[in-house]
Amino acid sequence: MPEGSPVNFADRLAEAVRRVGNPVVVGLDPVPSQFPPFIRDGHRPELPGRAAATVNFGMDLIDVVAPLVPALKLQAAYYEALGPEGMRALYVTAKHARDRGLIVIIDGKRNDIGPTASAYARAYLGEAQNEPPWPTDALTINPYLGGDGINPFLSAAQETGRGLFVLVRTSNPSAGDFQDLVCDGRPLYEHVAQRLAGWSEPFMGSCGYSAAGAVVGATYPEQLKVLRELMPRVWFLVPGYGAQGGKAADIAPAFDEQGLGGLVNNSRGLIYAHQRPEFAGLDWREAVARVVREMVDDLAAHTSSAALRTRPV
Amino acid sequence: MPEGSPVNFADRLAEAVRRVGNPVVVGLDPVPSQFPPFIRDGHRPELPGRAAATVNFGMDLIDVVAPLVPALKLQAAYYEALGPEGMRALYVTAKHARDRGLIVIIDGKRNDIGPTASAYARAYLGEAQNEPPWPTDALTINPYLGGDGINPFLSAAQETGRGLFVLVRTSNPSAGDFQDLVCDGRPLYEHVAQRLAGWSEPFMGSCGYSAAGAVVGATYPEQLKVLRELMPRVWFLVPGYGAQGGKAADIAPAFDEQGLGGLVNNSRGLIYAHQRPEFAGLDWREAVARVVREMVDDLAAHTSSAALRTRPV
Numbered sequence: 276m277p278e279g280s281p282v283n284f285a286d287r288l289a290e291a292v293r294r295v296g297n298p299v300v301v302g303l304d305p306v307p308s309q310f311p312p313f314i315r316d317g318h319r320p321e322l323p324g325r326a327a328a329t330v331n332f333g334m335d336l337i338d339v340v341a342p343l344v345p346a347l348k349l350q351a352a353y354y355e356a357l358g359p360e361g362m363r364a365l366y367v368t369a370k371h372a373r374d375r376g377l378i379v380i381i382d383g384k385r386n387d388i389g390p391t392a393s394a395y396a397r398a399y400l401g402e403a404q405n406e407p408p409w410p411t412d413a414l415t416i417n418p419y420l421g422g423d424g425i426n427p428f429l430s431a432a433q434e435t436g437r438g439l440f441v442l443v444r445t446s447n448p449s450a451g452d453f454q455d456l457v458c459d460g461r462p463l464y465e466h467v468a469q470r471l472a473g474w475s476e477p478f479m480g481s482c483g484y485s486a487a488g489a490v491v492g493a494t495y496p497e498q499l500k501v502l503r504e505l506m507p508r509v510w511f512l513v514p515g516y517g518a519q520g521g522k523a524a525d526i527a528p529a530f531d532e533q534g535l536g537g538l539v540n541n542s543r544g545l546i547y548a549h550q551r552p553e554f555a556g557l558d559w560r561e562a563v564a565r566v567v568r569e570m571v572d573d574l575a576a577h578t579s580s581a582a583l584r585t586r587p588v
Numbered sequence: 589m590p591e592g593s594p595v596n597f598a599d600r601l602a603e604a605v606r607r608v609g610n611p612v613v614v615g616l617d618p619v620p621s622q623f624p625p626f627i628r629d630g631h632r633p634e635l636p637g638r639a640a641a642t643v644n645f646g647m648d649l650i651d652v653v654a655p656l657v658p659a660l661k662l663q664a665a666y667y668e669a670l671g672p673e674g675m676r677a678l679y680v681t682a683k684h685a686r687d688r689g690l691i692v693i694i695d696g697k698r699n700d701i702g703p704t705a706s707a708y709a710r711a712y713l714g715e716a717q718n719e720p721p722w723p724t725d726a727l728t729i730n731p732y733l734g735g736d737g738i739n740p741f742l743s744a745a746q747e748t749g750r751g752l753f754v755l756v757r758t759s760n761p762s763a764g765d766f767q768d769l770v771c772d773g774r775p776l777y778e779h780v781a782q783r784l785a786g787w788s789e790p791f792m793g794s795c796g797y798s799a800a801g802a803v804v805g806a807t808y809p810e811q812l813k814v815l816r817e818l819m820p821r822v823w824f825l826v827p828g829y830g831a832q833g834g835k836a837a838d839i840a841p842a843f844d845e846q847g848l849g850g851l852v853n854n855s856r857g858l859i860y861a862h863q864r865p866e867f868a869g870l871d872w873r874e875a876v877a878r879v880v881r882e883m884v885d886d887l888a889a890h891t892s893s894a895a896l897r898t899r900p901v
Binding site for chain 2: 387
């Protein structure tokens, strides 16, 4: 590695996962009406109502989960839904998460033609000499525009030690409308996987995985297995566990025998734990911590992520 | 139409196109290093350097083109590349464009699973009783996630008299990586077109077109022709004219005999007209106005958009 080169994102991710001993990504999908009432109704003077409550909720949540998990995924849509103040809230929240040592993934599913993809890459992954204007470690990307819409993100990731996760198979009910269409004998998502396996190859870290990862839903377990075979050296960011119905056993093929290679996201199931009847009266932060630990245990019981726990800390 | 229902977006678009007599969309891809020097180096006190220059450039550009064209397309990526101040600049610029009577399209190519797509729809298209937090008339959408990632935008568009443009065939060199894969005997983009034709059907305006439109690149003329047959009642937003190599004649099939049905975007070729050697010494705003008129004439000479000019104003 040339002097001054940044550490490969895949290696930073592996280190973060090993440090806490689990592959859980807390998904921050902030919906003000779902916040604990005293946060929903509170405010910070510098931001209008809902954006302020969103910052407060995110900051407190980050303080709870930072010691427990390797990464936080911020869903851009919920911040954008609050207008320009929401984007300020996204900035402040992402910065706090990085300051607390979490790997920060902005889930923006961005995509465009080459020159415009370069602008998105500068926005979220930065350039050689410049930190990105948004405090981030990785961005999710939609592949519909093909290679020249992906390349600018790969270059930026390489230059700045950041990463990307390309949508391969999503977790939603209509994912198959186009992703399952069979082209030349195999479904579209396998074509995307095959191309991503190639694109990711030059960006391998010493952990054996690439800085270019894949989004692969937990809700289609058979497909996850096939996709792991097609992309053996790509980190999988797996949405769909929990509220969307994905089970820990379904996700097992994402992991190697060391417990690496998979990241499992849970959003609503973790951050709104205070709404569970059995947690009535409990401090909402304690409720979050309990369900995070539940999820860690569930994954450890059904996947090789348990291997992470046997490592010296 | 029930009392109080908003005017269908397709009809608003038709009215705007007829009013000015052309289908040109000015694409605002603000890159500060490309601005005329006195704007690049100027500033507004309330915004840091590049974001302020971006607002100044956009505002002046809007004042030039508002009497000449029906619509402005703001490329979100270039605003996002300036961080939170850039998003404030996007807001201010989009608002100014709407205030000046332009149809405003935010080119964000947003996409996500259902509940998150709803958040994007609220952000850019609003809800029945609420203006969206971003001053917009329409948003571009990526279809990779299928129907449940599109439906929230359709509902919002219907409720608020706004619109969407779904990527079908993009204008970039690697568009074919996935869009051209042949599935069940026809390329992927035709499958997307066929689904979009169905999705758009319940949202027809009285002009004969739907509030749900399609992005169809000018750089693949044969495909544009086929797509017009597959989607006869869908507005085409056509990128790729000018800098990307698309010619007016290539775009002709987008238009019906009244000159409606097509919108032709040009970004770099219009907004950075001051860089043309023959315009040296000319006020940059005059340079923009001249190339806009050139483009209007070029389209009129090679497409049925000339029919718009024969209408009484």
